[in-house]
Amino acid sequence: MTDPSSPVLCLASASPRRRELLASIGVPVVVQPVDLDEAVQHDEGAADYVRRLARDKARAGSRHSTLPTLGSDTAVVLDSEILGKPRDREQAAAMLGALAGRSHEVLTGVAVAGPAGLLDVCVATRVVMRPISAYEIAAYWATGEPVDKAGGYAIQGLAAVFVERIEGSHSAVVGLPLFETAALLTRQGVPLWNGAVSP
Template sequence: MTITAKLCLASASPRRLELLSSIGVVVETRPVDIDESLRHGETPSEYVARLARGKALAGACLSTLPVLGADTVVVHQGRVLGKPQNREHAREMLTALSGTSHEVLTAVALSGPVGLLERCVTTRVCMREIQEREIAAYWATGEPEDKAGGYAIQGLAAIFVERIEGSHSAVVGLPLFETAELLQRQGVPLWTAMS
């Protein structure tokens, strides 16, 4: 028996797809391409919320299902750290994060029958001191290449994280507690694939 998708994910992120699957949401993926440039004067929370909203609205043009858009940024000392451009850029970011705390902001926007619903979740991540040799070895794994801030908390970089204050799933890419609330308000069933 085929289970019909109940949600459109406006992203190609395997992490977001896995997180939605973990709560039994049946998803179709329709990645969208929007301008992700940081605008002059835009705060990190305004930036991440705009991207999530833009993805949800762009996806709504491609699907009749409710559409979820999300975006995650790492913010260190007020500066947005994107995906590393190369090895040296990753080294600079991880060196800056080493032995300090930073914020991870994940915004979720869900377009559906009750309009556009949005949430933004902030989690504080405290990193231990990371040695230069560890940074080099971590880069060599390939894991940090497409990750905001140059690390994946759900992967090998978990050993760098001393503690977090907030939502672990939000740091991975989707705050499940808040996302589930938005999905229920839009009438998207949870646990479908599990029954």
């Protein structure tokens, strides 16, 4: 078995949520954040956008590591519009107000650069939110949780009370679809479960 503390993957992201998700399937990582322009390109659809960023992050991170390298990006999409991280309280309130009482899509792109080349996937999950009052939105902002979250909410945090149901991958909404990610890692020779499961 692999030494459980020895990294087997480079994570090209500073996201603690992605690191925790990988740890939950026994994949220790070395974190190598990359700084990329994350602007949406002209006429770029949301799925193409998250896949492009995931691939760019994996490629950029792999330049600094000999390990297989994972890049990922998540977008909250409402009526074909990508909702990024809110700039301020007003924008966060507008985002949550628009999402409340409706369904939206969360798209997560994952790419892994390694011996098998650059492999990637995009996973779509539908999230249905209950109606949310202006008071609840203001109180949620005051917790500080929405500040750096796409769409202004964290499904794994306090905003779980707003989510009526999801159709698809819960872990993808958090930041990394584990079923699909595990398949990509296996194809790249990355062991799961701290080496108990090897390709």
